[in-house]
Each structure stands twice: as structure tokens, then as C-alpha cells.
Amino acid sequence: MTVETTTAGILALIAVMTLVTLVTRFGGAFLMSFVTINPRIESFINTMASSVLIAIIVPMAFSGDAGSLAALVVTAVIMLATKKPLPAIAAGIAVAGLVRYAGVTGL
Amino acid sequence: MNASTYPYRLQPDKVRVEFFRLLPISLFVVAFGAAFGLAATQKGLEPLQAILMSATVFAGASQFAAVDMWGSEVSLIPLIAVVFAINSRHLLMGASLYPMLRDLPPGRRYGLLLLLTDANWAVSAQEYQSGRRNLEVILGGGLVLWLAWIVGTWLGVYFGGLLQDPKSLGLDMVLGCFLLAMALGGSKSPRTLVAWTVAAVSSLAAWKWLPPNTHVVVGALAGGAIGFFWLEKKPDSENEDGGEEVGST
Numbered sequence: 001m002t003v004e005t006t007t008a009g010i011l012a013l014i015a016v017m018t019l020v021t022l023v024t025r026f027g028g029a030f031l032m033s034f035v036t037i038n039p040r041i042e043s044f045i046n047t048m049a050s051s052v053l054i055a056i057i058v059p060m061a062f063s064g065d066a067g068s069l070a071a072l073v074v075t076a077v078i079m080l081a082t083k084k085p086l087p088a089i090a091a092g093i094a095v096a097g098l099v100r101y102a103g104v105t106g107l
Numbered sequence: 108m109n110a111s112t113y114p115y116r117l118q119p120d121k122v123r124v125e126f127f128r129l130l131p132i133s134l135f136v137v138a139f140g141a142a143f144g145l146a147a148t149q150k151g152l153e154p155l156q157a158i159l160m161s162a163t164v165f166a167g168a169s170q171f172a173a174v175d176m177w178g179s180e181v182s183l184i185p186l187i188a189v190v191f192a193i194n195s196r197h198l199l200m201g202a203s204l205y206p207m208l209r210d211l212p213p214g215r216r217y218g219l220l221l222l223l224t225d226a227n228w229a230v231s232a233q234e235y236q237s238g239r240r241n242l243e244v245i246l247g248g249g250l251v252l253w254l255a256w257i258v259g260t261w262l263g264v265y266f267g268g269l270l271q272d273p274k275s276l277g278l279d280m281v282l283g284c285f286l287l288a289m290a291l292g293g294s295k296s297p298r299t300l301v302a303w304t305v306a307a308v309s310s311l312a313a314w315k316w317l318p319p320n321t322h323v324v325v326g327a328l329a330g331g332a333i334g335f336f337w338l339e340k341k342p343d344s345e346n347e348d349g350g351e352e353v354g355s356t
Contacts, residue, residue: 001182001183001184002180002181002182002183003180003181003183004179004180005151005177005178005179005180005181007153007156009181010152010153010156011156011159013173013181013183013186014156014159014160014163014164015163016183016186016187017160017163017164017169017170017173017186017190018163018164020187020190020191020194021164021165021166021169021190021194021197022221023191024191024194024195024196024197024198024201025194025197025201025220025221025223026201026217026220027197027198027201028197028198028199028200028201028202028203028205029201029202029204029205029208029216029217029220030201031198031202032201032202032205032209033205033209037205037206037209039338040335040338041335042206043334043335043337043338043339044331044332044334044335045202045203045205045206045331045334046203046235046236046334047298047299047302047330047331047333047334047335048199048202048203048327048328048330048331048334049199049200049203049232049235049236049327050232050233050236050290050293050299050302050303050330051302051303051305051306051326051327051328051329051330051331052196052199052200052203052232052323052326052327052330053229053286053287053289053290054290054303054306054307054310054326054330055306055307055309055310055322055323055324055325055326055327055330056196056225056283056286056310056323057283057286057287057290058306058307058310058311058326059310059311059314059322059326060283061283062311062314063314064280067274067277067280068279068280068283071277071280071283071284072280072283072284072287075284075287075288076287076291079287079288079291079292080291083292085285085288085289085292086131088284088288089132089281089284089285089288092277092280092284092287093135093276093277093278093280093281093284094277095277096277096279096280097275097276097277098277100274100275100277101275
């Protein structure tokens with residue numbers, strides 16, 4: 001099933017994307033309203049929450065170029081050393097730019 | 108009656124503080140938005156259509172993926188599948204906020220979730236782990252991120268040439284570095300470290316062998332399973348169930 005990208009078609013596609021995204025935004029909280037929150041569920045939720053971050057970042061580090069890997073490593077080191085997010089993030093971004101400027105492409 | 112059913116009170120002052128707290132990261136979101144606006148117009152979307160998409164969908168990675176599938180025709184089912192898969196992490200993010208969200212009336216609860224995105228969720232989830240309840244960042248932070256995403260898209264569709272290569276400035280790594288800093292700022296108990304290892308290994312395995320865009324959900328659920336089976340006794344966190352808000356009303 002295809003939709004032609006006429007003006008009406010594009011508006012329909014945007015509406016579909018909005019709806020699908022809305023389902024994902026509302027769905028988690030909606031489903032949880034049927035679950036009794038006991039210590040075990042609470043523990044699941046908390047571990048799952050920080051695992052979301054790891055599950056986003058680790059494949060990003062492995063699939064990216066040397067610049068993205070360097071950015072994540074530098075952010076991690078500075079964050080662990082200083083506990084200050086903004087300097088850690090800024091240094092990470094700067095290192096990604098520098099590594100790419102220096103032309104390091106492979107790992 | 109209502110006050111005791113829904114004890115969480117959103118504080119307008121704190122919403123404002125969180126708006127300005129996420130302003131720096133939002134400036135980088137403007138750059139991403141510009142990259143999206145440029146990509147969208149190159150794929151044949153009208154400027155207003157690209158801006159409309161950013162305003163209503165407000166989920167960058169899935170928007171990039173969608174315009175990648177653009178042509179004279181777009182297949183509907185693959186589009187829905189890709190958008191759902193990339194955004195399915197919202198399901199877990201929303202679920203993780205539920206212990207706080209259930210203390211809001213349903214209208215406000217789902218109103219807040221309209222603005223749920225990676226950065227404001229990461230702040231809220233991390234503070235919740237340290238015993239602080241912060242839904243204001245979802246609203247205030249979400250608002251500034253949403254505005255930045257729209258302004259960025261607008262800049263990209265009209266002045267796309269200004270930012271030809273955001274990667275060369277490292278701008279593609281802003282969100283990754285931000286999320287990593289949030290993760291490392293949280294508690295690092297042995298249980299968390301085991302969960303992270305499991306999450307890392309399973310997300311990599313899913314990324315390699317499972318259908319595209321499933322790795323976040325797979326990794327997060329695998330990490331969550333550790334928490335489900337390994338309960339940790341934390342005497343200092345037992346009083347974080349929101350009792351104080353009830354008492355103050």
C-alpha cells in the first residue's frame with residue numbers, strides 16, 4: 001500500500017507518523033496503569049530506565065566513526081572525574097570535531 | 108478529593124527553571140533541526156510540510172528515517188514499521204515515569220507525555236533514581252526542546268546552506284554525549300553495572316542480528332530483567348513513595 005506524495009498525501013503521511021509516535025508516547029504509561037507497582041516492578045523500571053541509555057549509546061559507539069567513539073570516551077572520562085555534565089558533553093563534541101578534522105576515519 | 112487522588116503538584120516556577128536548564132542542549136537541537144529541514148527539502152517536502160512534521164511528530168531520528176524513504180510514492184506499512192520501531196523506546200520511557208505520572212490527573216499526565224523526548228526524560232529518570240521527583244523537566248525542558256526542534260527545522264528549510272556538514276563540528280554526537288553523561292551521573296551499584304553489561308551486550312547482539320531499530324528496546328528490557336530478578340535493599344529509598352506531597356495538601 002503506497003501513498004502518493006501530493007500535498008494531501010504528504011499531510012496524510014505526516015498525520016500517520018504523528019499518530020504512531022503518539023501511540024509510543026502514551027502507550028507505556030497507559031499500559032502501566034494496569035500494572036500494580038510493587039518493589040519488584042519498581043526495581044525493573046529503574047534498571048530498565050538506565051539500561052535504555054546504555055542500549056542507545058553502546059551500538060552508537062560501535063557503529064560510528066573514530067570521532068564518535070572518541071566523543072563518547074572523552075565524555076565518560078570527564079563525567080566520571082568531575083561529575084559535571086556540561087563540560088563533559090562540550091569536551092566530547094569538541095573531540096569529535098577535532099578527530100574528524102584531523103582526518104582519522106577508521107577505528 | 109482530587110488532591111488526595113493526584114498528589115503531584117506541578118510547580119510553575121520549577122517548570123521555568125527546567126526550561127532554562129535545558130536551553131543549552133536545545134541550542135544543539137536547533138542544529139539537528141536545521142539538518143533535518145535541509146534533508147526534508149532535498150527529498151521534496153515543502154518548507155511548511157517539514158515544519159509541520161517537526162511540530163507534530165517531534166522525534167528526530169524517526170523523521171530522518173521517514174524522509175529517507177520519501178519518493179514520488181511512500182509505502183505506508185514500512186513507514187509505520189520504521190517510525191514505530193525507532194520510537195518504541197518512548198514506550199519504555201513513559202512506563203518508567205509512571206510511578207510519578209500516576210500522581211497527576213490523566214489530562215495532565217498525557218499532556219506531559221506529548222513533550223516526552225530523550226533529553227528531558229533522561230534528566231527526569233536520573234533524578235528519580237536519586238529520590239527526586241521531577242516531572243517539571245518533562246514540561247519545561249520538553250517545551251524548550253520542542254521549540255528548538257521547530258526553529259531548527261525552519262532555519263534548515265530556508266537557510267539550509269548555512270550548515271552543510273554538522274558532523275564535521277561533532278554536532279551529531281550531542282545527544283549521545285548528553286545521554287552518556289546522564290547515565291554516568293546516576294547511581295552505580297553492582298546491580299546497575301550488571302544490568303548495564305547485559306543491556307550493552309544484548310543491544311549489540313540485537314543491532315547485529317535482529318531487525319533494524321529493535322536494539323534499544325531489546326537492550327533496555329534485558330537490563331530491566333536484571334532489576335526484576337535482583338532486588339536491592341535500599342533503606343534510604345523506601346520513603347520516596349510520594350508521601351510528603353500528600354501530607355502537604
